[in-house]
Amino acid sequence: AGVWGDTHRLAPWRALDPETPYDEPGLSGDHDCVLCTSGVPGLTDLAARGPAARYVWDLARREDSRWVVPFGASGDPGSPHHRDQLSLWLGGELVPVVTDWALLKKETDV
Numbered sequence: 001a002g003v004w005g006d007t008h009r010l011a012p013w014r015a016l017d018p019e020t021p022y023d024e025p026g027l028s029g030d031h032d033c034v035l036c037t038s039g040v041p042g043l044t045d046l047a048a049r050g051p052a053a054r055y056v057w058d059l060a061r062r063e064d065s066r067w068v069v070p071f072g073a074s075g076d077p078g079s080p081h082h083r084d085q086l087s088l089w090l091g092g093e094l095v096p097v098v099t100d101w102a103l104l105k106k107e108t109d110v
Helices: 086-090
Strands: 038-040 044-049 054-056 066-068
Touching: none
Parallel strands: none
Antiparallel strands: 038 044, 054 066
């Protein structure tokens, strides 16, 4: 009854509970696909394991390289980059890897 993501939900391990609880998203894949996540069959559909990062590195043209991490580029819950890649990660999408110093900018309030 329902779709896979109704019961198969993200359940990341955390050392500390977040100050603001998150409604963790439903998941799309099992252990045989690029969006793989895994629970403990017969015990729980909650998935604490999955790819920590997905990336494609173009050695000929660095500007064509792409990556994504499940929660974002910062482990600080107060950062705007703490969960900013989650929707992309869930959809199997990637974002550009910026390595050109002229295109990078310092963020002072992160």
